[in-house]
Amino acid sequence: MRVSNRTIIAAACGVLSTVGVAQAHYLWLEPDEAGARLFYGEAEGGLKEKSPGKLDTIKAPRAFVLNQLSGQHKALTVSLTAGHFFVNGGGKSPALLATEGSLEVRDLTKHGLGMAKTNYYARYGQPKGPNDQFSFALDVQGRDPNKLTVLYRGQPLKGAKLEVIAPNTWVQEYRTDTQGRVAINTPWRGSYVIHVLHVDATPGEFDGKKYESLRNHFTYTFLKADGADPGPAVPPSHGSD
Structure with a gap:
């Protein structure tokens, strides 16, 4: 019966997919009582890298x-564990943020991507608000988690692809409109992860090395308290980094 209910909801949404083959790794935040856990991997495949291993990259x-009152942001301590980075503090703050911009330029020519620099951005709790004075290069804003605007360098991003990963790891795919706006479906209760990859083909230089493109990965994680039972997770299907 549970599977049948899920199928009915999926048909109603019209955009749900069981295809979980990931295109790349990214960072995403999950809260706990003392702060948050920052994972590296692919949420849609249940893949969380470990240390020693790829997490060390x-x-x-x-x-x-x-x-929330001042719009200012306070830096938190981040420490490496065997299965994630632990973000100490934050309590029950409505928004936590994480970023990794120190990765070196890599030669991804064999993957058809040339010389590339990758940056990671992650939000938890709520999108960028009117009093939020901190903005990622790739970000989302909106008062309703189901109605968002994707921004790149502060401007609406047309045609951006969003992967919405449900609590049971089903994946929905969307594209933003000409104003960078998108409305998503969240039929189940639980934690959702939105992943956006935007490739900026503007050449540049980082740490003395030239790159042909910036690969910007952004995730936005939020909890939906109501909705249908998500049922069991879809079996993992891990892609390559």
Whole structure:
């Protein structure tokens, strides 16, 4: 019966997919009572990298907590554990942020991507608000988690692809309109992860090395308290980094 209910909801949404083959790794935040956990991997496949291992390729993540009244952000301590980075503090703040911009330029020519620099951005709790004085290069804003605007360098991003990963790891795909806006479906209760990859083909230089493009990964995680039972997770299907 549970599977049948899920199928009915999926048909109504019209955009749900069981295809969970990831295109790349990214960072995302999950809260706990003492702060948050910052994972590296692919949420849609249940893949969370470990240390020692690929988690060690994330060298210098930074995290912040939002002061809802002032709009200011306070830096938090980030420490490496065997399965994630632990973000100490934040409590029950409505918004936590994390970023990793220190990764070196990589030669991804064999993947058809040329010389590329990758940056990671992650939000938890709520999108960028009117009093939020901290903005990622790639970000989302909106008062309703189901109605968002994707921004790149402060401007609406037309045609951006969003992967919405449900609590049971089903994936929905959307594209923003000409104003960078998108409305998503969240039929189940639980934690959702939105992943956006935007490739900026403007050449540049980082740490003395030239790159042909910036690969910007952004995630926005939020909890939906109501909705249908999500049922069991879809079996993992891990893609390559």
